[in-house]
Amino acid sequence: MVVNVFISAVTTDTLSRKDAVAWVNNLLKSHFTKVEEMASGAAYCQLTHLLFNNSINLRKVKFNPRSEPDILNNWKVLTTAWKHLEIDKPVDVEKMKKAKFQDNMEFLQWFYKFFNANLAVEPEDYDAVAARFGEDLPALKGATGARPAAPAPRTVAAAPKAKPLPTSVPPVVSKPAPAVTSNVRNGARPAPATSAGSRRSENSPNEDILKQEVEKQKTVASEWETMAKEMESEREFYYAMLQQVEGLLHEADELKSATIDKESLRSILYQGNKDTEQNGEENPQLQDALAANLDDTETF
Structure with missing residues (x-):
């Protein structure tokens, strides 16, 4: 049953x-x-x-x-x-x-x-x-089972036709060899004096600005993530407290009582957030406010 x-x-x-x-x-x-x-x-x-x-x-x-x-x-x-x-x-x-x-x-x-x-x-x-017949619950993200599409066949361009050689070949004129400097003779070649090479070794101002902006955004994202976790923890804390107060109301309804025990309500309101208790931290302002409200009346 x-x-x-x-x-x-x-x-x-x-x-x-x-x-x-x-x-x-x-x-x-x-x-x-x-x-x-x-x-x-x-x-x-x-x-x-x-x-x-x-x-x-x-x-x-x-x-x-x-x-x-x-x-x-x-x-x-x-x-x-x-x-x-x-x-x-x-x-x-x-x-x-x-x-x-x-x-x-x-x-x-x-x-x-x-x-x-x-x-x-x-x-x-x-x-x-x-x-459940081997099915994931819920389905894993990305595991769709779809096969990748086959790559499109490549088109090979036709090779250009070779031009016929001229019947009369012009005489070959030999150019004089360039003069060899002493540096080449000794096995060392002078580096080209170009301004582009020096610019590549240094970071541009725009790149430095972008790096600073990326680091700034990472810091902001970390702060928002921490804030979101704190808000979620606080929401769960107050939701759990409301559930416990609701439980007292259910018990009072079952006993057909018009009041709620003060000590039971005090134990619910004084319990700390689980995350806060683990860190050894308290909220004295919240406890002082709750104590002041509970001392006004013995029952609700």
């Missing part, structure tokens, strides 16, 4: 973005690089096939869909199988197919908890690649 679960962020089952992608790749021997690629639905079809012993016909699944109808086909195959298995999770296909990070991350978090709740035996003997 299927064990249905509800999503709650206040649990040890919650995964980070990188851990979630690594979990899927480990089970399916796939090479997903980001959560948004799960929007095709193909991975969920095979994970259900693994979990419930061939409950889905994988021949109907488009593992590398090329159009929106292929994606819709995968989600239809999945939801049909879930209906027979009596899985009561609603799937908003219109949101999932747009490949937004938040929608797909929430769905993957739920499926991770659902998978662990229904896993009876570790799938050690499951050959994921053979089950």
